[in-house]
Amino acid sequence: MEFEAVIGLEVHAELETRSKMFCACPVVDSTVAQPNIAVCPICAGMPGVLPVVNQRAVEYALRVALALECQINHTSLFARKNYFYPDLPKGYQISQYEQPLARHGKLVIVTSQGERLIRVRRVHLEEDTGKLTHVSRDGQAYSLVDLNRAGVPLLEIVSEPDLHTAEEVRQYATALRSILRYLQVNSGDMQKGVMRIEPNVSVRPLGSTEFGTRTEIKNLNSFRALERGVAFEIQRQIEIIQKGGQVIQETRGWDEARDVTFSQRIKEGEDDYRYFPEPDLPPLVVEAEWIETVRRDLPELPAARLLRFQQNYDLGSYDASVLTLEPAVADYFEQAVQAASGIPPKTIANWITGELFGLMNQAGIGIEELRVTPEALAELTRMVVQGEINQNTAKAVLAEIFESGQPAAEIVARRGLSQISDADFITGLVQQVLSENPDQIASYLAGKETVSRWLFGQVMRLAKGQANPQVIQTALDRQLQELKNRPR
Amino acid sequence: MPNDIIPAMTLTIEQVEHIANLARLELSASEKERMSQQLSAILDYVNRLQSLDTAGIPPTSSVLPPRSVLRLDEPHPGLDLETLLRNAPETEADQFRVPPVLD
Numbered sequence: 001m002e003f004e005a006v007i008g009l010e011v012h013a014e015l016e017t018r019s020k021m022f023c024a025c026p027v028v029d030s031t032v033a034q035p036n037i038a039v040c041p042i043c044a045g046m047p048g049v050l051p052v053v054n055q056r057a058v059e060y061a062l063r064v065a066l067a068l069e070c071q072i073n074h075t076s077l078f079a080r081k082n083y084f085y086p087d088l089p090k091g092y093q094i095s096q097y098e099q100p101l102a103r104h105g106k107l108v109i110v111t112s113q114g115e116r117l118i119r120v121r122r123v124h125l126e127e128d129t130g131k132l133t134h135v136s137r138d139g140q141a142y143s144l145v146d147l148n149r150a151g152v153p154l155l156e157i158v159s160e161p162d163l164h165t166a167e168e169v170r171q172y173a174t175a176l177r178s179i180l181r182y183l184q185v186n187s188g189d190m191q192k193g194v195m196r197i198e199p200n201v202s203v204r205p206l207g208s209t210e211f212g213t214r215t216e217i218k219n220l221n222s223f224r225a226l227e228r229g230v231a232f233e234i235q236r237q238i239e240i241i242q243k244g245g246q247v248i249q250e251t252r253g254w255d256e257a258r259d260v261t262f263s264q265r266i267k268e269g270e271d272d273y274r275y276f277p278e279p280d281l282p283p284l285v286v287e288a289e290w291i292e293t294v295r296r297d298l299p300e301l302p303a304a305r306l307l308r309f310q311q312n313y314d315l316g317s318y319d320a321s322v323l324t325l326e327p328a329v330a331d332y333f334e335q336a337v338q339a340a341s342g343i344p345p346k347t348i349a350n351w352i353t354g355e356l357f358g359l360m361n362q363a364g365i366g367i368e369e370l371r372v373t374p375e376a377l378a379e380l381t382r383m384v385v386q387g388e389i390n391q392n393t394a395k396a397v398l399a400e401i402f403e404s405g406q407p408a409a410e411i412v413a414r415r416g417l418s419q420i421s422d423a424d425f426i427t428g429l430v431q432q433v434l435s436e437n438p439d440q441i442a443s444y445l446a447g448k449e450t451v452s453r454w455l456f457g458q459v460m461r462l463a464k465g466q467a468n469p470q471v472i473q474t475a476l477d478r479q480l481q482e483l484k485n486r487p488r
Numbered sequence: 489m490p491n492d493i494i495p496a497m498t499l500t501i502e503q504v505e506h507i508a509n510l511a512r513l514e515l516s517a518s519e520k521e522r523m524s525q526q527l528s529a530i531l532d533y534v535n536r537l538q539s540l541d542t543a544g545i546p547p548t549s550s551v552l553p554p555r556s557v558l559r560l561d562e563p564h565p566g567l568d569l570e571t572l573l574r575n576a577p578e579t580e581a582d583q584f585r586v587p588p589v590l591d
Binding site: 017018019023024025026027034035036037038039040041043044052053054055056057058075077082083084085086098099132133134141142143144145146147272277279281282283284285286 | 506510511512549550552553554555556557558559560561562563564565566567569572573580581582583584585586587588589
C-alpha cells in the first residue's frame with residue numbers, strides 16, 4: 001500500500017522587542033545572560049500584578065501576519081492557558097485562543113516538484129516560558145528555574161496540514177525564517193531556540209481523505225534535524241500501520257545523536273488547559289489605520305526580491321534564491337553590483353556564492369562579520385575582468401582580504417601578483433618550454449593533443465601563475481601550429 | 489431550552505483525580521470523596537445559568553471596554569536578584585530550586 005504523509009507546522013518565534021510582552025523587563029539573550037537578571041513581579045507571577053501589552057510586539061506580529069497575507073482580526077482576545085509547570089510561575093500562559101490576531105494566510109514555497117501554496121491557519125501572540133535545568137546530583141534530582149525568558153513576546157504561526165514531504169517542511173520553514181529575518185522581528189536562530197518548529201505528522205493511505213492519528217515532534221533545533229525528524233517519523237508511522245498496529249497520539253522528542261524520535265511525557269489534552277478569556281486584559285483592538293501603516297512600511301519580501309533579482313540582474317532562479325534568502329546577503333550583492341558598474345552581476349554573484357561562501361563556511365562566520373566589503377569584492381572582480389590579475393590569483397587575493405581586510409590593490413602590489421599580459425615576454429616563456437621538452441613535442445606531433453594542456457601548465461609555472469591565460473593560450477597555439485606546419 | 493430541569497452533576501472519583509493531577513495536588517481518599525461532592529454542588533449551581541435563554545446575546549469575553557491599552561516598548565530593570573529570590577523556599581546558582589520536573 002502506498003502512503004501519504006499529512007503535516008502541519010507550529011512555529012514559535014520570539015519577537016525581538018526591547019521589553020517583554022506584558023511587562024517592562026528587558027529582553028536578554030537567555031542562553032548567555034546571568035539567570036534571573038530580567039525578572040519583575042509581573043513575569044515572576046507575584047500576586048496583585050497586572051499585565052499590559054507591548055505595542056511593538058503587536059506591531060511585529062502585524063508585520064508577520066501581513067507578510068503572510070493573513071486577515072487581521074480588528075478585535076482579538078487574550079486567553080489563559082492553564083497548566084502547572086514551573087516554567088511559568090503564574091500557573092498559566094497568556095495566549096490567544098478563540099479569536100487570534102490573524103487567520104487565513106498563505107505562503108508559497110518552491111520545491112523540486114515545483115511551487116506549492118501552503119495555507120496559514122492562524123498567527124497569534126503569547127508569552128514565552130522560563131528555562132528549566134534538570135539536575136541530578138548526589139542521588140538527588142531537582143530542577144532549577146531561570147525566568148529571564150518568561151514573558152518574552154512569542155508569535156505562534158500555525159499552518160494548515162498542507163505539507164506532505166520532509167522537503168516541503170524544510171522549504172516552508174526556510175521561507176518562513178527568511179520572512180521573519182526580512183521583517184527584522186526574529187533572527188531565526190534555531191540553536192538559540194528563538195525560533196522553534198514543531199511538526200504534527202500523520203500518515204494515511206494514498207487517496208484517503210481522512211486524517212490518521214498524528215504525533216508532534218519537539219526538540220528540533222536545526223533545519224537538518226527538522227527534515228530528518230519528519231522523514232523518520234513518517235517512516236515510523238508507515239511501518240506501524242503496515243504491521244497492523246496503531247499510531248498513538250503523543251509528543252515525541254528528536255534524539256539528534258541516535259537519529260530517532262522517542263516518546264515523551266503524555267501532556268495535557270486540549271480540554272485540560274481550560275482556556276478562558278484573560279480577565280486581566282481588555283480585548284486587543286487593532287484599528288484599520290494601524291494595519292495600513294504597518295502594511296505600507298513592509299519591506300520588500302524575499303519572494304519579490306527573488307523575482308527582481310532574476311529580472312534586473314539576469315540571474316537564474318538558483319542564484320537568485322541563494323542570494324535573497326538572507327536579507328544581509330542580498331544587500332551585500334546589490335552593494336557590490338552598484339560598486340562594480342559595468343561588471344556583469346552574474347560574475348559578482350558567482351564570486352559571492354562560490355569563493356566567498358566557501359571561505360565563510362570554512363571559517364564558520366556570517367555575512368555580518370565579513371571583512372571583505374562589497375566594494376572590495378567589486379574591485380577584485382573588476383581587476384579580473386580587466387585582466388589585471390587572473391582568476392587563480394584573484395582567489396588567493398580574496399582569501400587574503402578575507403583574513404586581513406586589506407584592499408585588493410595593496411595585496412597585489414605588495415606580493416607582486418599583477419597579471420603578466422606582455423605578449424613578447426610570454427612568447428619567450430613558451431619558446432623556452434617548447435625547447436626544453438622535445439620528447440613531449442614529439443608525442444604531441446604524433447597526435448597526442450592533450451600534451452598541449454601540460455605545456456600550458458609548464459608555461460604558467462614559469463610565470464609563477466601570474467601570466468594572462470589567454471595570452472599564453474594564443475602564443476602556445478600559434479607556436480604549436482608552426483611546428484605542425486613545418487615540413488618534417 | 490429555558491425551563492428544562494438540569495440533572496444534578498456528579499463528578500466521579502476518576503474525574504476528581506484527573507483535576508487534582510492537573511493542579512498537582514495529592515488528595516487522600518476521604519478528600520477525594522469530599523471534593524467530588526463539593527465540586528458537584530458547585531457545578532450544579534453554575535449549571536443554573538444554562539437554563540437562561542442566551543440566543544442572540546454575543547458571548548461576553550471581557551467586561552472591560554474594547555479599547556486597546558498598550559505600553560511603549562521601553563525596558564526598565566526588574567527586581568534585583570536578592571529581592572526576587574527572597575521568598576523562594578530553595579535557591580541555587582541564582583535560580584529557583586524546585587522539585588524535579590522531567591519531560
